[in-house]
Amino acid sequence: MWRWVHKYGSPPVFYRISGRLLPWLWGLFAILLGWGLYGALISSPPDYQQGESVRIVYIHVPAAWNSMFIYVAMAVSGLIALVWRIKVAEIVLIASAPIGAMFTFLALVTGSLWGKPMWGAWWVWDARLTSELILLFLYLGVIALHGAIEDRRTAARAVSILALVGVVNIPIIHFSVEWWNTLHQPATITKFEKPSMHIDMLVPLLVMALAFKLFYVNTLLMRARGELLERERDVKWVKELAS
Amino acid sequence: MSWGRAFVALARRDLTIAFRRRSEMANPLLFFVMVVTLFPLGVGPEPKLLANMAPGVVWVAALLAALLSLDGIFRPDFEDGTLEQLVLSAHPVPLLVLAKVCAHWLITGLPLLLVAPLLALFLGLPEGAMGALMASLLLGTPVLSLVGAIGVALTVGLRKGGMILSLLVLPLYVPVLIFGASAVDAASMSLPIAAQMYILGAFLALAASLTPVATAAALKISLS
Numbered sequence A: 001m002w003r004w005v006h007k008y009g010s011p012p013v014f015y016r017i018s019g020r021l022l023p024w025l026w027g028l029f030a031i032l033l034g035w036g037l038y039g040a041l042i043s044s045p046p047d048y049q050q051g052e053s054v055r056i057v058y059i060h061v062p063a064a065w066n067s068m069f070i071y072v073a074m075a076v077s078g079l080i081a082l083v084w085r086i087k088v089a090e091i092v093l094i095a096s097a098p099i100g101a102m103f104t105f106l107a108l109v110t111g112s113l114w115g116k117p118m119w120g121a122w123w124v125w126d127a128r129l130t131s132e133l134i135l136l137f138l139y140l141g142v143i144a145l146h147g148a149i150e151d152r153r154t155a156a157r158a159v160s161i162l163a164l165v166g167v168v169n170i171p172i173i174h175f176s177v178e179w180w181n182t183l184h185q186p187a188t189i190t191k192f193e194k195p196s197m198h199i200d201m202l203v204p205l206l207v208m209a210l211a212f213k214l215f216y217v218n219t220l221l222m223r224a225r226g227e228l229l230e231r232e233r234d235v236k237w238v239k240e241l242a243s
Numbered sequence B: 001m002s003w004g005r006a007f008v009a010l011a012r013r014d015l016t017i018a019f020r021r022r023s024e025m026a027n028p029l030l031f032f033v034m035v036v037t038l039f040p041l042g043v044g045p046e047p048k049l050l051a052n053m054a055p056g057v058v059w060v061a062a063l064l065a066a067l068l069s070l071d072g073i074f075r076p077d078f079e080d081g082t083l084e085q086l087v088l089s090a091h092p093v094p095l096l097v098l099a100k101v102c103a104h105w106l107i108t109g110l111p112l113l114l115v116a117p118l119l120a121l122f123l124g125l126p127e128g129a130m131g132a133l134m135a136s137l138l139l140g141t142p143v144l145s146l147v148g149a150i151g152v153a154l155t156v157g158l159r160k161g162g163m164i165l166s167l168l169v170l171p172l173y174v175p176v177l178i179f180g181a182s183a184v185d186a187a188s189m190s191l192p193i194a195a196q197m198y199i200l201g202a203f204l205a206l207a208a209s210l211t212p213v214a215t216a217a218a219l220k221i222s223l224s
Helices: A002-009 A011-043 A052-084 A087-119 A127-148 A152-184 A199-231 A236-242 B003-020 B022-043 B047-073 B075-079 B082-088 B093-122 B127-155 B161-188 B194-223
Strands: none
Touching (some): A011 A052, A011 A087, A052 A087, A052 A152, A052 A199, A087 A152, A087 A199, A127 B127, A127 B161, A152 B127, A152 B194, B003 B022, B003 B093, B022 B047, B047 B161, B075 B082, B082 B093, B093 B127, B093 B194, B127 B161, B127 B194
């Protein structure tokens, strides 16, 4: 197994294989996105309480799932980078941060857009929105720390620690915010309890979630390839590639 | 030297240095008092409003004061090279980190505790909530120092670490703020506060056992 890890974790092999995979992955993404959007916008029924505005859920929920998933992915690659010093793991960590921040931002914006017709306000200190906001701050902290340290490898290792500390804290923050919310939530804003979802809505949602995951993987690979070339610009395999 | 003696020696050294520069010790306190004073000026002197806001305001101000004084945990030692020697010493680095954080809390956290009742008085917090305020600060501010130490360790090598430090650390302070302020809030309405205290205690136990390890790892990276 170790030989496998080192082989696929080595920059030239990673570069070559990811380059070969990417067109296929983008194709698959396009198919899933098309299917998911058709299901979300056309074939699925409007909600009996929320009407057409429920359709934003097909963007909001996958984005929110991704925002948490990417942070965990960052922490895992941070652990790998710290323990085994695998360069590709460092690059995955760094390249994930802006994508994760983007999905968190998307989840916040769509949540706010959905909140306007539902709650009558652009922003409500709802437990989930608030923890998403704090998650965004955590992402921005990661990006800021990485930007501030000049040496790339030191920066990556420092960010790994921050990501690990963050991932331990996220559940604590999440449950604290939820607890805080139950204390302060005014009774007039009743939280919309979702009944179990109808299959016509669930399928597009899951397809969209898969498409979003794939978008993350694809952009991650592209960013990682760019970062790899930049870091290894003086190494033989990059020079051979360029010539 | 045994672990215990190393711990005591390092903590005593930091305390001695701090006591030799007493005027610096007063700075976070002054900041704490001034921030709290700004609130009535900003929102108006209406007693009921101020009393309602008091738990949150005192806690946020304490949190900011703790944040501003954080850099002192490692930066002076980093600049004169002491920190490098500490990391190179034969003792486990997390233990030394814990000693430094304890000393730092005694210098900057404990004084906040002593001024807090005065500020609560300024804002008209009910007297019954005074005990809860002290107890929540007593359990909460060490967590702030412990968690903040990770941030300082990560940014100590940077020239302009201060701003980034607050970006890194403030989101991690959210749970302490929530439970600290809510304990005081509950006490001011004569509700039981045991739940909040237990959770703050749990945070302290968790932070005291885990953060020194993370801080030590971060220090090693910053010094590499």
